[in-house]
Amino acid sequence: xxxxxxxxxxxxxxxxxxxxxxxxxxxxxxxxxxxxxxxxxxxxxxxxxxxxxxxxxxxxxxxxxxxxxxxxxxxxxxxxxxxxxxxxxxxxxxxxxxxxxxxxxxxxxxxxxxxxxxxxxxxxxxxxxxxxxxxxxxxxxxxxxxxxxxxxxxxxxxxxxxxxxx
Amino acid sequence: xxxxxxxxxxxxxxxxxxxxxxxxxxxxxxxxxxxxxxxxxxxxxxxxxxxxxxxxxxxxxxxxxxxxxxxxxxxxxxxxxxxxxxxxxxxxxxxxxxxxxxxxxx
Numbered sequence: 001x002x003x004x005x006x007x008x009x010x011x012x013x014x015x016x017x018x019x020x021x022x023x024x025x026x027x028x029x030x031x032x033x034x035x036x037x038x039x040x041x042x043x044x045x046x047x048x049x050x051x052x053x054x055x056x057x058x059x060x061x062x063x064x065x066x067x068x069x070x071x072x073x074x075x076x077x078x079x080x081x082x083x084x085x086x087x088x089x090x091x092x093x094x095x096x097x098x099x100x101x102x103x104x105x106x107x108x109x110x111x112x113x114x115x116x117x118x119x120x121x122x123x124x125x126x127x128x129x130x131x132x133x134x135x136x137x138x139x140x141x142x143x144x145x146x147x148x149x150x151x152x153x154x155x156x157x158x159x160x161x162x163x164x165x166x
Numbered sequence: 167x168x169x170x171x172x173x174x175x176x177x178x179x180x181x182x183x184x185x186x187x188x189x190x191x192x193x194x195x196x197x198x199x200x201x202x203x204x205x206x207x208x209x210x211x212x213x214x215x216x217x218x219x220x221x222x223x224x225x226x227x228x229x230x231x232x233x234x235x236x237x238x239x240x241x242x243x244x245x246x247x248x249x250x251x252x253x254x255x256x257x258x259x260x261x262x263x264x265x266x267x268x269x270x271x272x
Contacts, residue, residue, distance in 0.1 A: 007257065009250040014176050018249070022257050026264040034260055043263050047255035 006124070020127040028118035031125060032089045035114060038065065050076065061086055065094075066103055080105055081112075091115050096129075108132035171238070174218045179203075180211050184234060187221055191231040 006023040024031050034040045038054035046052040049072045057065040063083050069076040080099040086092045097109030108131075115126040175181055183197060192200075198208045212232060215221045220239070221232045 005261070007254065009253060011246050013171070014181070016176070020253055022253075024257075024261065024264055026268060030264060030267060034264060040263060040267075044256055044259035047252040048259065 005122075016131050018129045018131070020129070022125050022127075024123045024125065025121075026123055027121060028089055028116055028123045031123040032116055035116075035125070036092065038067075041065075042067075052079075059083060059086070066099070078103070084111075089116060171218050171220065174214050174220055177211070177214075180215060183211055183215065184220060187232055188234040188236075191224065191233045193229045193231055195229075197232075 005025060006021060008019070008021040010019045011017075012019065026034075034044070036059050038057040041057075042052055042054050046069055051070050052067045053070065054065060054067040057063075057067075059065070061083055065081045065083075066078065067081075068078050078099045078101060080097055080103055082095045084093040084095055092114050094112045094114075095109055096112050098106040100106070110132065111130040113128045113130075117124050175184065179201060182201065186192060186197070186200065194205060194208050194212060197203075197212075198205050201208070212221070216223065216232075218238070219235055222235050223230045223232055225231075
């Protein structure tokens with residue numbers, strides 16, 4: 001699917017930075033909205049079967065977005081993002097970190113930089129994520145793994161129930 | 167705190183040591199010679215690399231040879247691949263939403 005759309009993912013281990021480039025078959029305004037409004041973010045910004053739900057979002061410099069991540073088996077955790085700078089339809093930067101349910105940040109976090117540009121009706125988004133520590137990046141992955149494991153556990157339970165009914 | 171793999175390979179000398187060791191196991195003395203460093207400086211680098219399991223020591227007689235732990239690097243690459251997959255999944259979801267919104271606006 002979408003094989004004709006550019007997708008580049010590189011990790012500069014020495015610089016502790018992940019670079020992501022993705023092209024979208026839509027105009028700049030729409031893609032910008034998809035990254036900066038909670039209604040659209042909640043529809044895509046977690047890889048299935050994970051889902052995210054924005055509790056509140058204030059897309060202004062110094063404003064924050066607080067959201068929960070949920071897997072098929074239950075709550076995966078909370079994320080707090082703080083907007084550092086915004087240049088409409090061109091760039092925005094945020095500081096991302098995990099948090100507890102009361103919005104207390106769990107440091108270290110990571111610095112995200114998003115760049116948007118449009119050419120021939122297609123929009124390219126460049127994202128760079130600078131991580132203070134590898135442990136933190138690994139903990140992100142562990143979060144996803146937990147989500148999948150929970151899903152498999154649910155399946156086990158379902159199979160057990162079905163077998164009992166027989 | 168235990169150094170992480172990023173810290174270990176952030177240093178150009180340690181990257182060079184890893185590159186050399188990947189070809190052939192070396193003793194600290196040989197490393198010191200090759201990089202024109204003091205034994206103390208080499209020991210410091212070895213400590214960091216060993217703590218994050220990128221290299222492992224193997225005694226041979228009176229000498230200790232340090233080997234490259236390719237498995238650790240593989241683990242890291244596999245982990246990166248998963249991370250990439252997550253992004254790909256998210257972006258494919260966004261593709262569908264963008265096309266839905268575009269059709270609605272028509």
